[in-house]
Amino acid sequence: MCGIVGLFDTHGNGTIDRQQLVQMNQTQVHRGPDEGEVYIEPGLGLGHRRLSIMDVASGQQPLFNEDDSVVVVFNGEIYNYRMLAKQLTEAGHQFKTHCDTEVIVHAWEEWGEQCVNHFRGMFAFGLWDRNRQTLFLARDRLGIKPLYYALLDNGQLIFSSELKALVAHPALSREMDPCAVEDYFAYGYIPEPKTIFRQARKLSPGFMLTVQRGQTQLQPKQYWDVPFNRQDTIDESEVQESLIAKLRESVDIHLMTEVPLGAFLSGGVDSSAVVAMMSGIMNEPVNTCSISFGDPAFNESRYAQEVADRYRTNHHVKQVEHDDFDLIxxxxxxxxxxxxxxxxxxxxxxxxxxxxxxxxxxxxxGGDENFAGYRRYRWHMLEEKMRATLPLSIRKPLFGFLGHVYPKADWAPRMFRAKATFEALARDAVEGYFHSVSIMSDAMRQRLFAPAFRNDLQAYQAVNVLRSYAEQCPTDDALSRVQYLDMKTYLVGDILTKVDRASMAHALEVRVPLLDHELVEWISTLPASIKLKDGEGKYIFKKALEPYLSDNILYRNKMGFSVPLADWFRGPLRQRVRDAVLGPVLAETGIFNRTYLEELVEHHQSGRRDYSAPLWTLLMFESFVRNIVKGEGRFVYEKKQAA
Structure with a gap:
């Protein structure tokens, strides 16, 4: 696993500032502490930080083809590289190393842009072809590895594995994108392809970007999507058998490494399934790691221990205490x-x-998105059945009124929170699903933002993100559609981002066999009726795993990786929340309505409402502004001057 960075003069052969390139590269040293190299030629600079995993002795980057006309910097793993190397060697290409990186330069020579369709793995890379005067950027199909880029006002295209490397370039504007702010307070993250800054973008999963010298318009192009070509006739027992075979094969190829390897083991279905497959493949015990919580309401370490005992893993546990909030x-x-x-x-x-x-x-x-494991899928399908009984023209005024007058009951079980259900039924399917996944509702965000900031949004709403993906969704099945929406937003923007940054902060490579694209494609063809059946999410996955895991693991209620925010904000973090949310940092941005901020804090800390999720969202925004934007000596939110 590595970090990559690049500078490309789209206008011509301008001078590349070596010191600037090195500085950008060094911001990602945590991603690759083993080695760091840069390469510069007129109009181009490439940098790489290496965490040695494969071909430790000779896999240094930037890496070139035979005549040094093609060079690449690469982050990730190509799991089928040996097969591709054999195929390319037979086609006349000459290899100097035994690493997967070199496959990329020869695949480009052989297939051009279509090279990405041959790769099986997780990847983000930048490749320069001097003969074609072309820069080629690509990101893997599911977005496991990140890739950021920006076209600067001087015509220079910059790219990197993390946004911090772009921020290190003095010419990148720190002006925030109001639409990204709106997205953040709805989703809790900023969905692709936006970033918090107007000028910077994320290359979306399954997309590539080809830029020829002299070209100043950037047009990312999609090369892959989840197909959802449904099989109409299936035999459940055959599906179970095929599922285990395909899962085992995916896990097997993900074991490729020259360094010590292990697995996360939470005690949930997905991580337990991966460990079970690993134990059947590896000749030595699997190294497993899990977290336990001092608060038993959040602790599922006993389930992880059960799986570890069954498969005799080398299991290691670390307890996170209830006051472990120093990481904010x-x-x-x-x-x-x-x-x-x-x-x-x-x-x-x-x-x-x-x-x-x-x-x-x-x-x-990836297990929840693939097999419909989230509880919200079950509620969405129940709501869809109710939506089908009445047209929107009747539902909207009827349930809109009921949702308005019915009291909010955060403390009650979901089935008794009729207010949320009424509000969802007053919407169409996409808007209803957006309502269920939002941290702050439309009404809350309307009150959260100051009038001037709302004007800057120009009527933009965060639901537009889901609507845009719903329009391109390749299936009209209601369950498959929301799985697709999550794969495009929550999976990549939240789950994979979380794991990539947390792991690379420790120079740890994380691999996700449940997101092998061949496995994802096959799972997407299975009928939705065997993914969510009789209210049981991951139905077919769990049935297939019954010989490998106990019912105690497979059929217990999902706990997740939660932390006790509500108690923190009324106890040890009480003053910190007040200082952050009501302090000068957020006030100076001009984004927020001070009166509503005070209401959120007072109502939560008095126990009247549970606003822990919105307050955490504000706390992290304040920390971003204070540490990233103000920490760089730049002002926060550059308001447009009135005409």
Missing amino acids: DKLALLYDEPYADSSALPTYRVCELARERVTVVLSGD
Whole structure:
């Protein structure tokens, strides 16, 4: 696993500032502490930080083809590189190393842009072809590895693995994108392709960007999407057998490494399934790591221990105490832009634990999106059945009124929170799903933002993100559609971002066999009816795993990687929340309505309402502004002057 960076003069052969390139490269030293190199030629500079995983002796980057006309910097793993190397050698290409990186330059020579369709793995890379005067950027199909870029006012295109490397360039504007701010306070992260800054972008999963010298318009192009070509006739027993075979094959190829390897083990279905497959493949015991919580309401370590005992793993546990909140400012520095998933705290700790013993770990991320494991899918399908009974023209006024007058009951079980259900039924399917995943509702965000900031949004709404993906969704099945929406937003913007930054902060490589694109493609063809069946999410996955895991693991209620925010904000973090949310940093941005901020704090700390999620979102935004934007000596939010 590595960090990459590049500077490209789109106008011509301008001079590349070597010191600037080195400085940008060094901001990502945590991603690759083993080695760091830069390469410069007229109009181009490439940098790389290396964490040695494969071909430790000779896999240095930037890496060239035979005549040095093609050079690449690469972050990730190409798991089928041996097969590709054999194919390319037979086609006449000459290899100097035994690493997967060299496959990329020869694949480009052989297939051009279509090279990405041959790669099986996780990757983000920048490639320069001097003969074609072409820079080629590409990101893997599911977005496991990140890639940021920006076209500067001087015509220079810059790219990197993390946003902090772009921020290190003095010509990058720190002006925030109001639409990204709106997205953040709805989702808790900033969905692709936006970043918090207007000028910087993320290359979306399954996209590539080809830029020829002299070209100043950037047009990313999609090369892959989840197909959802449904099989109409299936036999469940055959599906179960095929599923295990395909899962085992995916896990097997993800074991490729020359350094110590292990796995995360939470005790949930997905990580337990990966460990079960690893134990059946590896000749030595699997190294497993998990987190336990001092608060039993959040602790599932006993389930991880059960799996560890069954498969006789070398199991290691680290307890996170209820007051482990010292990481708040460090998280802002890790994620580079506002990011509000509080499970980043224990994720950071489990990565820290794993790195003490291994360099590579396998995780179970992606299982919920693939097999419909989230509880919200069940509620969405129930709401869809109710929506089908009445047209929107009747539902909207009827349930809109009921949602308005019905009291809010945060404390009650979901089935008794009729207010949320009424509000969802007053909307169409996409807006209803958006309502269910939002940290702050439309009405809350309307009150949160100051009038001047709302004007800057120019009627933009965060639901537009889901609407745009719904329009391109390749299936009209209701369950598959929301799975698709999550794969495009929550999976990449929240889950994979969280794991990448937390792991790379410790120079740890995390691999996700449940997101192998061939496995994802096959799973997407399975009928939705065997993913969510009789209210049971991951139905077919769990049935297939019954010979490998106990019912205690497979059929218990999902806990997740939660932390006790509500108690923190009324107890040990009480004053910190007040200082951050009501302090000068947020006030100076001009974004927020002070009166509503006071209401959020007072109502939560008095116990009248649970506003822990919105307050955490504000806390992380304040930390971002204070540590990233103000820490760079730049002002926060550059308001447009009235005409």
